[in-house]
Amino acid sequence: MKPHLSASRPSAEALAALRGRLRGTLMAPDEVGYEQARMVWNAMIDRHPALIVRARGTADVMAAVRFAREHRLAIAVRGGGHNVAGLAVCDGGLMIDLSAMTSVQVDPQRRRARVEPGALLADLDRETQARGLVVPAGFISSTGVAGLTLGGGFGYLSRRWGLTADNLREVELVTAEGEARRVTPDGDPELFWGLCGGGGNFGVVTALVFALHDLPHEVLAGPVVHDIAEAPAVLRRVAEIMRDAPDDVACLPVLRHAPPKPFIPESHHGAMILLLAMIHSGEPGRSEQALAPLRGIGRPLGDAVARRPYVAFQSMFDATAAAGARNYWKGHYLDDLADDGIDTLCEQAVRMPGSESSIGMLSLGGEIARRDAASTPYPHRRAGWVVNIQARWRDPEEDPRQTAWAREAFAALAPFATGGAYVNFLSGDEGEARLRAAYGEATHDRLRALKRRWDPDNVFHLNQNIPPADAVA
Numbered sequence: 001m002k003p004h005l006s007a008s009r010p011s012a013e014a015l016a017a018l019r020g021r022l023r024g025t026l027m028a029p030d031e032v033g034y035e036q037a038r039m040v041w042n043a044m045i046d047r048h049p050a051l052i053v054r055a056r057g058t059a060d061v062m063a064a065v066r067f068a069r070e071h072r073l074a075i076a077v078r079g080g081g082h083n084v085a086g087l088a089v090c091d092g093g094l095m096i097d098l099s100a101m102t103s104v105q106v107d108p109q110r111r112r113a114r115v116e117p118g119a120l121l122a123d124l125d126r127e128t129q130a131r132g133l134v135v136p137a138g139f140i141s142s143t144g145v146a147g148l149t150l151g152g153g154f155g156y157l158s159r160r161w162g163l164t165a166d167n168l169r170e171v172e173l174v175t176a177e178g179e180a181r182r183v184t185p186d187g188d189p190e191l192f193w194g195l196c197g198g199g200g201n202f203g204v205v206t207a208l209v210f211a212l213h214d215l216p217h218e219v220l221a222g223p224v225v226h227d228i229a230e231a232p233a234v235l236r237r238v239a240e241i242m243r244d245a246p247d248d249v250a251c252l253p254v255l256r257h258a259p260p261k262p263f264i265p266e267s268h269h270g271a272m273i274l275l276l277a278m279i280h281s282g283e284p285g286r287s288e289q290a291l292a293p294l295r296g297i298g299r300p301l302g303d304a305v306a307r308r309p310y311v312a313f314q315s316m317f318d319a320t321a322a323a324g325a326r327n328y329w330k331g332h333y334l335d336d337l338a339d340d341g342i343d344t345l346c347e348q349a350v351r352m353p354g355s356e357s358s359i360g361m362l363s364l365g366g367e368i369a370r371r372d373a374a375s376t377p378y379p380h381r382r383a384g385w386v387v388n389i390q391a392r393w394r395d396p397e398e399d400p401r402q403t404a405w406a407r408e409a410f411a412a413l414a415p416f417a418t419g420g421a422y423v424n425f426l427s428g429d430e431g432e433a434r435l436r437a438a439y440g441e442a443t444h445d446r447l448r449a450l451k452r453r454w455d456p457d458n459v460f461h462l463n464q465n466i467p468p469a470d471a472v473a
Contacts, residue, residue, distance in 0.1 A: 010051075010071045021063045024056035024100060037097055038089055040078070041142075044326045044399070045086030049076065049095040056100055058172065058180050058206045065204065066178035068094040069459060076462045077204050079117045080144015084329045085428035087200075090462050096204060098146070106131055111212040112169065117146040117205045125311045134215040134310065136161040139252065139277075139362075141315040142322070146205050151424035151464075152197040152378035154386070156221075156279045156313075159366030160247040161213050165196035165376050166367070170209035173202070176459040180206070194450045197377035199423060200463040201447070202454045220287035221279035221313040222305035225264050230298050231255065231274040231346050237297045238276065238363075239337035243384075247366035248282030249290050255349035256358035259320070263304035272349060278305065279313060325356060328391045328403045330410035331425035332417035333383035337361065341416035345387070348409035353401055356392040359409065361385050377447060379440045380420045387413065388425050423464050435464055445469075 010018075019026045027034040028051055037052045050073065053064040068075045074093030081088045081099065089095055101116035104127040113128055113135060122141035128134050136157035138148055145164075153164025161167060171183040171192065181203070185192045194202055226234045235253060242251055258264050258273040278294050280287040287307075295305060334341055349359050364383055373381050380386075391406040421430070421438040436444050444466070451458070452468040461467075 010067075010073075014067075014071070015051075018053075018063065018067050022053065022056075022060050024060045025054040027052040027054065038095065039323075040081040040083070040086050040088050041323045042084055042086050042327045043324055043394075044328070045089060047086070047089045047091045049090055050092050052095045052097055054097040054100055058174065061096060061098075061174045061204050061206055062178045062180060064094060064096045065174055065176070065459070069176075069178065074462055075459060077200055077460070079146035079205075080120050080142070082143050083147055083424070084327050085426060085464070087428075087463050093462070098204075098206075101206070104128075106133065106212070108133065108212075113210045113212055115145050115208045115210065117144075117207070119145045121145060121148070122311070122315060125314050128212060129215070129217055129309070129311050132214060132217060133212040135164065135167055135210045135212060137164045139314070139317065140321045141311070141318055146208060147200075148424065149208055150195065150197070150199050150205065151422070152376065153424070154362065154364070154368065156250045156252070156277075157213075157215075157281055158368055159245075159250050159363065160281055162367040162371060163197075163376070163378060164210075165378065166371060167211045167213075168196055168208060169211050171195050171205055172207035174204040174206060176203065176455040176457065190450055191454060193375075194377060194447060197423070198447050198450070198466065201451055201460055201466045203460065215281060215310060216284060217309055218284075218307045219279055219281055219310050219313065220284070220291060220305060220307055221310070222277070222303075222308065222316070223263070224276045224278065224295055224297075224300050224305060225258070225268075225302040226274040226276070226298055226300055227268070228255075228272040228274060228346070228350065231349075232342055234274055234276075234298050235337060235342045235345070236339065238294065239342070241293045241297075242363040242365070243336075245363070246282065246290065248280055249294075250279050250281070251294055251363050252277040252360060254358050254360045255345065255352075256320075257352070257355045261304075263302040265301055268301055270355065272352070273301070277317070320356070320358070325392050325394055326396065326399065326402070328406050329425050329427050330389045330406045331422050332387045332410065332413050333380050333420040333422070334385040334387060334417055335382070336384045338416070341413065344412050344416065348389075348412055351405060351409070353405050354391060354393040354398070357402070357405070358390050358392070360388045360390065374443075377439055377443050379443050380418070380422070383418055383420065386422055386425075387417075389413075426464055438464070
């Protein structure tokens with residue numbers, strides 16, 4: 001059975017019956033709320049599902065999956081809707097919209113957080129930090145927790161506590177048969193492994209349970225800004241420092257046009273800059289000393305590093321990634337941030353055609369690298385840096401120019417990269433070869449075998465798709 005082929009048009013009676021089974025909302029194209037519900041973060045994506053189910057709980061998801069299978073409708077699943085490839089929405093199928101399921105329940109005694117799939121990082125951070133706890137997750141607080149986790153997930157705290165998926169302890173899942181299942185490392189270790197980075201290939205997540213870590217409400221964190229002319233020398237020194245930095249220090253260098261912020265001289269507003277976003281998450285008494293090497297590089301244009309709430313730092317750059325712009329990404333892993341690679345990054349930044357575009361580089365290592373490479377489907381644990389080339393613009397007529405820049409920058413950096421890919425950075429036109437590069441051949445084969453067991457008909461194929469082992473790749 002191939003549910004995504006030859007879809008049938010549900011009858012009025014069938015739609016009425018589905019509405020009667022839902023606690024949430026069923027929306028068709030001519031109904032109130034449909035237009036808003038089909039919109040996702042990336043404005044390049046303009047798709048029109050035949051139906052949208054805005055689920056309120058697991059029972060709604062079960063009903064939606066069973067209805068889609070019965071009527072041979074393709075299924076798209078929206079959590080936070082932040083995926084650059086726009087995989088949360090489809091043309092002509094059924095979109096399961098989980099954005100109303102945003103509960104975050106924190107158990108400080110067990111040091112666990114149960115998170116529903118529509119929750120954003122902002123929701124998770126607020127609830128956990130209210131108890132002085134945290135999950136290592138992301139940099140932009142409007143990112144969806146579920147999608148981030150299912151792709152592996154990393155953030156400012158990952159050098160200290162690992163990937164977001166490394167901190168996953170339990171998953172509540174609706175399978176391709178429309179059945180609810182609780183997945184744990186002890187109960188079904190192979191399926192749990194697949195959910196820690198294998199994307200949305202194995203079902204619809206209705207809750208995630210994470211382990212929590214202690215983090216003070218306030219941390220020493222913020223940006224230091226350098227003139228683009230000094231960027232190559234500054235990045236060389238950053239790379240040297242981060243090779244031996246303690247796990248509780250993280251640095252995210254970004255090449256971009258300067259926003260009109262008070263900590264940047266007005267003479268540089270709109271000019272190309274190097275911004276170093278940094279944080280110390282360890283013992284507060286050591287914070288100044290820990291960040292001193294990074295803050296002491298060169299002659300900064302501005303230094304806004306200060307003690308601030310962690311939730312404030314997590315949302316500090318949200319405006320640079322707000323919904324409504326057109327986005328196209330390309331990404332690489334680097335074993336190290338070294339001379340020729342640094343020069344190439346800076347050269348490509350100067351060519352950047354859009355004032356909202358950027359090239360970001362996150363220092364990895366630490367706890368990420370100490371984990372066994374086979375412990376999750378994320379195989380890039382020895383990489384020192386991950387690079388995201390982000391083209392961002394508003395005018396559709398600019399599409400060819402903006403995407404060409406991102407592709408050219410990607411190609412220029414390729415000689416210095418590992419050849420790997422981060423699944424959450426893949427745009428919609430990457431193709432099978434890049435998806436395989438995200439996992440490596442052995443892991444990809446293992447995921448295909450798992451897909452055959454849990455979704456042999458490839459019901460969940462509107463994602464970075466892993467075809468079942470017996471299907472044509």
